[in-house]
Amino acid sequence: MSIARPNDAETQSKDAPAAPTGWRAAVGSGFQQLVRSRPTKPGETYGVPGQGETITLSILTILVFLAVWWAVTALGLVKPLFVPSPQAIFQKFVDVLTNGFTGTSLLEHAGISAARVFGAFVLACIVGVPLGLAMGMSPTIRGIFDPPIEFYRPIPPLAYLPLMIIWFGIGETSKVLLIFLSVFAPVALGAKSGVRSAAIEQIHAAYSFGASRWQVMRHVILPSALPEILTAMRIGIGFGWTTLVAAEMVAATKGLGYMVLTASQFLQTATVIMGIIVIAAIAYGFDMVMRAIERRFVPWKGRM
């Protein structure tokens, strides 16, 4: 919102009824809208930030996007080489689904990529969550592992990809390891900061009931860290999918990233976009699963 200066407001409110403080009232009520929450409906709490349903708007956004896309291509405003029509993408999807791409079916491409990403993700969680918790609990372990993790974390995977290839060859190892590294840092750091979620009173209460250090870890710190660990896992798998294409740049013959890269070299824009949408769909589907897991296992998140 722009705060209108008196002169501007005067010209704007020429047609408005000439109340003595007309423009002031208008600006004032606009400002009121901005600083005051709207009244609640039954069952709502006043003033909760960002409260309300978004599903209708989200669907509308997608429909508008598709409509604009369709209109632009149908009117021939952009060449299909740059932006193929939505129908062309769908046809390509059906085509690759039935006939495959470079001799490999779409399901196999997707399966290989999913295996790489989820394999790396599972490994990163198995190693990263316990290590992160240990880093949160012990200054010794934090002192040892903080520098290497913080050092490599901001480096783009593409930058150390050549090293991976020199050290581990062009097989699956370097691909999975690259994705593993991109997932590992956020998961470990999430678990580390999750350790701080437990209130000191909760920890003290457990000790005053005779808990051992291990019991406090198991029964208080771990459950309180769970929401943050789950969030870190969601962020981590996102990094995993981002790194997939980089991992499949080298000597891959299968996989969604490989498919997208190869198609781009032959200017098959429809296949590129189709591949991107398939990657996004799998990642989004998994995120839905993770959100369901959050609702199931940490319904108390943010409630106390």
Next chain:
Amino acid sequence: MALQIRQASVEFPAVDGRAPVEALRKIELSIEPGDFTVALGASGCGKSTLLNLIAGFLSPSSGAILLDGAPVNGPGADRSVVFQKHALLPWLNVRDNVAFGLKLQGSSKAERYAVAEKFIALLGLSGFETSPVYSLSGGMQQRVGIARALTCDPKLLLMDEPLGALDALTRERAQELILKIWSETEKSVFFITHSVEEALFMGTKLVVMSPRPGRIAHMFDLPFSRRFCDGQSARSIKASGDFIALREKVLAIIFADEEEAA
């Protein structure tokens, strides 16, 4: 179980160039078995620091805390704490929160649920056993916190303003309940409160503390909780002449402290 605090001082070291804070100076206090010791005083007089000291969450800078003659070096199940803010575990339901201490001590599920059930009923929480604790009102959460400490059957119960969040009616009932449990089990209790009336009614020994540095300013022996346990009604105790006289005396001390500080 007898607890002795011998000349205990607590000093928090200087932070960011600010002067070190002397939270407690030369506290001398003993809690005998069956004592109901109430600490009363203005904010910042070190009541919670003293409780943390007894619980073993803090170590004294000088002096000693002795439990049956042995120095306290950390928290233990013989001294359960009820916190100002309940500090419940939101991933457990009411029953599992109440049974939490027994679970830590390794008793079987059937056993600890039976004990939990008893205290859930005692604190008027029956019917809410499987409710998530975050769905309860503040007062009910606080009662879960009290039940949770009682299931551990500690010899010394440490309570840091446990009733502050309760409404007036529930608060009076909780006071009577705690006295009933105390007189039946002969536990020792160390109880912090802001309310003079609550302090006088509940304690056998009243410790009035003063701030900056936190220290014990006065001590009184109190007869009222014994009289309640012998059957006199709470209302007639609180309306009696000696209760009112002592209340005014203690209030005067506390107001003088507040004015000195202001």
